[in-house]
Each structure stands twice: as C-alpha cells, then as structure tokens.
Amino acid sequence: MNxxxxxxxxxxxxxxxxxxxxxxxxxxxxxxxxxxxxLADMQSGQVLKIVSTDPGSVRDFQAFARQTGNPxxxxxxxxxxxxxxxxxx
Numbered sequence: 001m002n003x004x005x006x007x008x009x010x011x012x013x014x015x016x017x018x019x020x021x022x023x024x025x026x027x028x029x030x031x032x033x034x035x036x037x038x039l040a041d042m043q044s045g046q047v048l049k050i051v052s053t054d055p056g057s058v059r060d061f062q063a064f065a066r067q068t069g070n071p072x073x074x075x076x077x078x079x080x081x082x083x084x085x086x087x088x089x
Contacts, residue, residue: 035048049084070087
C-alpha cells in the first residue's frame, strides 16, 4: 500500500486532503479494504483521497460510503484513474 503525504491545495470545496491512498493496479475488494484501514487510523472529519485504476471502484466506494456512514465527498475520473474523496465520520 502506497500512502503519500497530501498534495497542497484543496481536494474539494470542503477543504484539503489529509491523507492520500494509492490503490492503482489493485482490484476489488483491495481498494475498499485499504481505504477502510486508512480511515480507521484517521480522525473524525479528516479527508481521504483514494486513487484507483479499477473501474468498479466508482460503484464500490458509493456503496462503501452508504454502508459505513463515511460521506463520499466526490468522485472524478482522470484518464484511466478514478479518484474518490471520503470524509472520516
């Protein structure tokens, strides 16, 4: 699992990213499992950015947010990468 310090600048209109998780090359369920572990180590209100190359991750993170109560702040597609923003509940 590659975790990098957040890039400077806001990720969303809600504020900056507190942690970034690189799940490129991983398929379901690994991006979700890695995100779950990362969120467990974060404080309430912090934002996690997940970068994935798995097209199914768009649907997976929508379901994950509904099931866990961690708000999904946004999702974008940049080329062949899918970027997800979750706020720790």
